[in-house]
Each structure stands twice: as C-alpha cells, then as structure tokens.
Amino acid sequence: KKLSTKRSSCYIKDLDDGCLMLIFSFLSPIPDRYNTALVCRRWRFLACHPRLWLRVDRSVKDSSFPGVYPTIEDAVVAARPGDTILIAAGGVHQASDIQIKKPLCLIGAGELPDETTLVCSNGSESALEFMSTCKLANLTVIAELGCCLLHRSGRLTVDGCVLQCESNPLDHLSHAIVTTATANISTQDKIPSLLTKSSADCVTVLRTRIEGGAKAVLTSGSLTLRRVRVMYTRTSLFFWFNVEET
Missing domain, CATH: 1.20.1280 (Monooxygenase)
Structure with a gap:
C-alpha cells in the first residue's frame, strides 16, 4: 500500500x-x-x-463592565501581579500618591503619549510610587507640586512617555521629575517579580520627554545616574538614561 x-x-x-x-x-x-x-x-x-489586561475609562460609573475601572487607583487595587492596565486616551486621569506594590504594566491607549494624561494634584508627594518591578509606556505624567515618579524598589522602566513637573520660582520648593528613595516595605508586600529575572533596583528611561522641574533625577543611597543620552528636536528634548547601583 x-x-x-x-x-x-x-x-x-x-x-x-x-x-x-x-x-x-x-x-x-x-x-x-x-x-x-x-x-x-x-x-x-x-x-x-x-x-x-484591565482598562481605565473615566466614563464608567459602575462595576457592571468586567475589567473596566473608573480610576487608575481602582485598577491597581484590582490587578493581579503581572497584569497590564490600559488607560483610556482623552481627558485627564487623577493620579496622586498611588502606591504600586506588585509587578504591573501601565500603558496609554492613545497613539501618542500626549493623548493620555495623568495629573498629580497639589499637596501630593508624587503621582505614582513604585515598590515593585513595573513598566510605564505611552503616558504623560504632570505633577504640579511634587515629583512625577517616586521609585522605592524594583526595576522601573519608562518608555516613550512625557514627564512634566511644574517649576517653582523658589528653587528649594521645586521637585525632581524622577526621585529614588529607600523603601520601607513589609514582608507581606514583597511580591516576586514576574516581569524580570533580576531583582536589582534600577530605573530605565527610554525615548522620554522631560520638561520643567528642579532637575531630571534625584537619586539616593547607592543608586547613581548613568549612560545619559539626549536627542534634540525643534521643540523638545528626549532622554535615555539609567539609574542603577554603582
């Protein structure tokens, strides 16, 4: 056969x-x-x-839509380690002192980062406070009085974003765009990273526009600013840099 x-x-x-x-x-x-x-x-x-992935949409008023939340804070609380949160474009999303203690990815849903804006109100230390390995992409973060991003631990990646911090005429009242600080995290808050194999604390910034503020980065402890690259355009400056242990 x-x-x-x-x-x-x-x-x-x-x-x-x-x-x-x-x-x-x-x-x-x-x-x-x-x-x-x-x-x-x-x-x-x-x-x-x-x-x-989860979604943040300000037009949603109740929880009848599974996986859709009216605020970023609600989505962060509901998310599981390793989840991706897609933030709707258009309008302004409030983000003040939101602590992220689990590996998450926050992404703007617009074609450009300017279409999805997170605003940190007066009196807040930062818009987002990171205590785990996270990624931020395609977003605009504006801080009126405070820093845009406060990194305490984990590996933070900022890719294709706009970080804007209001400058104060009094230099001592102005804040840095990105600030690193020592974390005081309890054992129960320490969640193994799902997004990276390394547990070293660091910040990686890629293709990100930085505006205002007293300085771009304020480091603490053993973390230092390294490998800085800047691309000049007609209207903006785009930065690539790392903040890591020496």
Whole structure:
C-alpha cells in the first residue's frame, strides 16, 4: 500500500478561544496585542479580554463592565501581579500618591503619549510610587507640586512617555521629575517579580520627554545616574538614561 502524502492542515482560525488567548498573552501589549484586536470581531473580544489586561475609562460609573475601572487607583487595587492596565486616551486621569506594590504594566491607549494624561494634584508627594518591578509606556505624567515618579524598589522602566513637573520660582520648593528613595516595605508586600529575572533596583528611561522641574533625577543611597543620552528636536528634548547601583 502506498503511504498517503496528504498532510493534515491546521489554521489559526481553527484554534479554540482558550488556545488563542494563551497565544495572545505572550504578545507585547503595545503594539502587537493591540493590533490583533483589529483583525476581526472574535480576535477583538479575545485580545481585549479582562484576563489579558484591565482598562481605565473615566466614563464608567459602575462595576457592571468586567475589567473596566473608573480610576487608575481602582485598577491597581484590582490587578493581579503581572497584569497590564490600559488607560483610556482623552481627558485627564487623577493620579496622586498611588502606591504600586506588585509587578504591573501601565500603558496609554492613545497613539501618542500626549493623548493620555495623568495629573498629580497639589499637596501630593508624587503621582505614582513604585515598590515593585513595573513598566510605564505611552503616558504623560504632570505633577504640579511634587515629583512625577517616586521609585522605592524594583526595576522601573519608562518608555516613550512625557514627564512634566511644574517649576517653582523658589528653587528649594521645586521637585525632581524622577526621585529614588529607600523603601520601607513589609514582608507581606514583597511580591516576586514576574516581569524580570533580576531583582536589582534600577530605573530605565527610554525615548522620554522631560520638561520643567528642579532637575531630571534625584537619586539616593547607592543608586547613581548613568549612560545619559539626549536627542534634540525643534521643540523638545528626549532622554535615555539609567539609574542603577554603582
């Protein structure tokens, strides 16, 4: 008997929802997973499923929409370690002294970082306070009196953002854009990082526009500013730098 030369074919459209969602979970949230939602209705449903990321939308007034929250703080509290939070573009999101003690990724949903703005109100020490490994991407963070980002521990990555801190005529009242400080974290708050293999504390800034403030970075302890690169454009300065142990 002759062996059959026909090969069984399997197409991605034949996979069940659970298998497709598992594949989507390995894609980077922006732009890969975001682009999969544009393929068809089924892929949009799976790519936007709350199991893959949470969403912040100020227009939501109740909890009837699973995985959608009216404020960033609500989404951070509900998130599990390793989750991605997609923050809706348009309007202003309030972010004052929000402590993040678990590995999370916060991403702006607009095409440009200027379309998704987080504002830290007067009297707050910072907009976001990081105590674990996190990533911030495609967002604008504005601090009126205080620093934009306060890093206490973990590996913080800031990619393609705008960080703006209001300058004060009195220099001693002005704050740095990014501040590092020693963390006082209890044992129960220490959650193993899901986003990186290394546990060393550091801050990595990539393609980020920095405006105002007394200085770009204020370091403490053994962390120092290293490998600074600046790209000049007609209207802005874009920075690449690392804050890490010497």
